[in-house]
Amino acid sequence: MENGVHYRTCHLCEAMCGVAIEVTEGKIASVKGDADDPFSRGHICPKAVALQDLHNDPDRLTRPLLRTGNGWEETDWNTALDFVAERLHRIRSEYGLNAVGTYQGNPNVHNHGAMLGGLPLLRALGTQNRFSATSNDQLPHMLANLEMFGHQVLFPIPDIDHTDLMICIGANPMASNGSLMSVPDFRGRLKALQSRGGKLVVIDPRRTETAQQADDFHFIRPGSDALLLMGMVYTLFEEHLVDLGAAQQWTRDLDLVRLACAAYPPDAVSNHTGIEATTIRVLARRLATTPRAVLYGRMGTSTQSFGGLSTWLIYLLNILTGKLDTTGGLMFTQPAIDLVALGALSGQKGHFGKRRSRVKGLPEFAGEYPANAMADEILTPGDGQIRAFVTIAGNPVLSSPNGTRLEKALEQLDFMVSVDYYLNETTRHADVILPPTHALERSHYDLIFNMMAVRNVAKFSDALFQPAADAKHDWQILLELAHRLERLNKGGRLGLRQEWGWRAFKKLGPDTLLDLALRTGPYGQPVGAVRPALQPAVDLFEAVLPDRHPLRHLTRLSPLDRRWRDLPKGLSLAKLRENPHGIDLGALRPSLPDRLYTRDGKINLAPRRYLDDLTRLHAFLRGKPPQDLLLIGRRHVRSNNSWMHNSQRLVKGKSRCTLMIHPDDAHRAGLTGGDEAQVTTEAGKIVVPVEITADIMPGVVSIPHGWGHTRDGTVQKVAEAHAGASINDVIRDDQVDPVSGTSVLNGQTVTVSVWKNHAMRQQA
Numbered sequence: 001m002e003n004g005v006h007y008r009t010c011h012l013c014e015a016m017c018g019v020a021i022e023v024t025e026g027k028i029a030s031v032k033g034d035a036d037d038p039f040s041r042g043h044i045c046p047k048a049v050a051l052q053d054l055h056n057d058p059d060r061l062t063r064p065l066l067r068t069g070n071g072w073e074e075t076d077w078n079t080a081l082d083f084v085a086e087r088l089h090r091i092r093s094e095y096g097l098n099a100v101g102t103y104q105g106n107p108n109v110h111n112h113g114a115m116l117g118g119l120p121l122l123r124a125l126g127t128q129n130r131f132s133a134t135s136n137d138q139l140p141h142m143l144a145n146l147e148m149f150g151h152q153v154l155f156p157i158p159d160i161d162h163t164d165l166m167i168c169i170g171a172n173p174m175a176s177n178g179s180l181m182s183v184p185d186f187r188g189r190l191k192a193l194q195s196r197g198g199k200l201v202v203i204d205p206r207r208t209e210t211a212q213q214a215d216d217f218h219f220i221r222p223g224s225d226a227l228l229l230m231g232m233v234y235t236l237f238e239e240h241l242v243d244l245g246a247a248q249q250w251t252r253d254l255d256l257v258r259l260a261c262a263a264y265p266p267d268a269v270s271n272h273t274g275i276e277a278t279t280i281r282v283l284a285r286r287l288a289t290t291p292r293a294v295l296y297g298r299m300g301t302s303t304q305s306f307g308g309l310s311t312w313l314i315y316l317l318n319i320l321t322g323k324l325d326t327t328g329g330l331m332f333t334q335p336a337i338d339l340v341a342l343g344a345l346s347g348q349k350g351h352f353g354k355r356r357s358r359v360k361g362l363p364e365f366a367g368e369y370p371a372n373a374m375a376d377e378i379l380t381p382g383d384g385q386i387r388a389f390v391t392i393a394g395n396p397v398l399s400s401p402n403g404t405r406l407e408k409a410l411e412q413l414d415f416m417v418s419v420d421y422y423l424n425e426t427t428r429h430a431d432v433i434l435p436p437t438h439a440l441e442r443s444h445y446d447l448i449f450n451m452m453a454v455r456n457v458a459k460f461s462d463a464l465f466q467p468a469a470d471a472k473h474d475w476q477i478l479l480e481l482a483h484r485l486e487r488l489n490k491g492g493r494l495g496l497r498q499e500w501g502w503r504a505f506k507k508l509g510p511d512t513l514l515d516l517a518l519r520t521g522p523y524g525q526p527v528g529a530v531r532p533a534l535q536p537a538v539d540l541f542e543a544v545l546p547d548r549h550p551l552r553h554l555t556r557l558s559p560l561d562r563r564w565r566d567l568p569k570g571l572s573l574a575k576l577r578e579n580p581h582g583i584d585l586g587a588l589r590p591s592l593p594d595r596l597y598t599r600d601g602k603i604n605l606a607p608r609r610y611l612d613d614l615t616r617l618h619a620f621l622r623g624k625p626p627q628d629l630l631l632i633g634r635r636h637v638r639s640n641n642s643w644m645h646n647s648q649r650l651v652k653g654k655s656r657c658t659l660m661i662h663p664d665d666a667h668r669a670g671l672t673g674g675d676e677a678q679v680t681t682e683a684g685k686i687v688v689p690v691e692i693t694a695d696i697m698p699g700v701v702s703i704p705h706g707w708g709h710t711r712d713g714t715v716q717k718v719a720e721a722h723a724g725a726s727i728n729d730v731i732r733d734d735q736v737d738p739v740s741g742t743s744v745l746n747g748q749t750v751t752v753s754v755w756k757n758h759a760m761r762q763q764a
Contacts (some may be wrong), residue, residue: 008461015177028052038584043185053647061435085484101129101386105394117475124485135370140311147607150597152350163328164198165293170300174209207695223747226306229313230264235284245322256606292328308739336458370741378409402733436474459582515573523571628749645719657724658691686725
């Protein structure tokens with residue numbers, strides 16, 4: 001790599017911040033914000049500066065590892081890939097297709113190559129036992145997208161740059177820079193909001209970093225968000241504040257919503273939520289009467305026992321107050337590569353509950369079972385039991401509920417392979433580890449997060465560093481495995497067209513598909529002009545891509561030509577290379593009804609599955625508010641996933657893996673500052689340093705996600721020196737939101753006490 005400054009997008013969270021990386025003598029000299037990036041405008045957080053730490057990490061694996069009787073041994077790629085393919089094929093042949101399970105971690109969605117390469121592998125495996133981080137994260141939003149708008153990835157995004165009121169519930173964008181809302185420099189955008197006279201209201205069990213900047217803040221008891229939101233819906237109808245605006249003509253079943261909220265007046269829900277009835281009414285009025293306003297909810301409202309209902313109600317409140325598809329409200333993006341339109345053309349708009357998991361009977365979503373079903377499917381004998389497992393850029397032992405039980409399950413597998421460049425808490429159970437190149441050694445384009453950005457933008461970066469001659473990108477690893485499996489499935493050889501398709505895909509790579517998608521997208525050329533040139537390339541890829549895969553329909557995107565004829569045209573990979581800082585494609589704009597994909601072209605305000613779940617919500621309301629301590633997670637700006645903890649730059653300073661507890665609760669538990677607390681549930685026990693603070697609601701405790709680097713056999717020296725404890729070791733895996741199948745990560749009950757060993761040490 002030549003000396004100088006190179007421009008890229010940071011891939012470490014959803015914000016897509018532009019970075020300027022200075023390279024001197026082949027090494028990174030500095031990482032700074034790119035002031036000319038039209039989206040992030042020079043902003044970066046501490047994670048971006050740590051890109052050089054992750055790239056240079058001596059613990060990062062670079063060659064395939066094979067478990068032997070003498071421990072881990074390096075091997076060559078052909079040996080490793082042949083061995084993995086043969087073992088997976090043998091297990092499938094003996095026990096059936098579903099004897100292989102797969103898990104994909106969320107780093108995959110930051111990696112267009114891994115996303116494209118992973119699909120052929122899933123097709124070659126043919127298993128129904130597929131899992132990912134989705135059900136520990138955004139599944140309720142995807143379900144609401146599907147039920148209300150007709151497409152699982154049609155996410156409505158807060159138009160923060162133009163709103164005058166943002167009500168933020170169960171989210172902390174000051175730490176995350178947005179989640180399902182890519183918003184670099186939230187602090188700067190919040191200052192702009194407030195400088196134009198706008199307000200931020202935060203509702204959360206903890207006075208978060210975002211809440212500390214808010215104009216108004218209200219504590220709420222974990223798991224009661226649906227009651228608060230129902231109380232707001234009730235107020236809108238009671239005070240005749242319902243006004244759908246332009247969306248009136250595109251909605252149905254408003255009367256069912258009116259009936260559904262009748263049992264939830266603010267006075268009835270106040271005690272359970274911890275929010276006064278008067279405040280609930282004021283929140284509803286402010287949302288309804290502020291012309292440019294938006295209600296936004298995230299992890300706290302998603303990953304809880306009423307995650308499905310809460311997410312539906314958040315969307316519903318925006319619609320009932322006329323804030324959907326309006327400037328300053330909740331709007332839909334128009335990304336340069338429109339996976340929504342491509343999915344609709346191919347019939348891949350999403351599906352839910354077509355089948356259920358073998359043991360717990362949990363519903364699949366888009367072909368995946370909830371992650372909290374993994375351990376059961378491995379541990380429970382019978383037809384369909386998982387005997388081999390494939391993980392791709394994921395560490396579910398630390399990121400999924402009841403990590404200790406999942407760990408025991410992984411130990412009993414017949415075979416396991418991990419595509420990962422760390423020997424971590426999950427991959428240490430593998431028989432083979434296949435390490436891909438680092439992010440700075442491959443090209444980058446955000447397929448997913450441009451669909452969730454608060455402004456339409458596009459940016460592409462070529463690889464910053466040349467990988468070693470014997471290194472492989474993750475897409476190459478996945479395609480090589482898929483190709484070998486397809487050959488074995490067909491008795492050792494493929495037909496000429498298929499073989500040629502595989503070879504072409506591996507030679508051309510994902511960037512060729514990326515270029516095709518840009519050129520046929522809404523900012524590309526008129527489809528009729530490019531179809532003859534593109535069709536041969538698409539025909540080659542069709543031999544490899546799964547049936548009905550959206551990218552098989554790149555040359556059928558003519559419906560997009562009719563929408564927004566004033567969009568800038570001519571976008572291509574070459575155009576993005578000419579603009580290394582990225583290209584601004586404009587603000588979010590109204591897009592209904594063209595953007596609806598329901599059968600009748602209307603927004604479904606009252607999907608049946610949500611109405612049915614109101615019986616459970618009403619039973620919760622009739623009971624007494626929880627008296628036990630309720631556990632919630634939390635996010636820090638220096639952390640996102642467990643693999644970021646091997647950067648000294650990100651973990652230095654005082655420990656951030658602490659138990660936040662209110663002074664009253666600490667006193668009852670006999671805890672004082674400097675103590676270590678034992679946190680106990682039916683799932684297990686962990687020991688965590690105590691942080692006593694009035695910034696958390698009485699009756700609530702908080703532990704951050706992603707820590708717990710205490711297992712033997714890992715090789716992450718910095719992380720092990722700042723191990724912390726895993727919150728998922730005390731989160732039960734038998735608690736799910738029955739509507740969506742989402743793990744209940746927030747609101748489970750725990751017992752907190754002084755750690756006995758600590759008490760004995762103090763006495764001595």
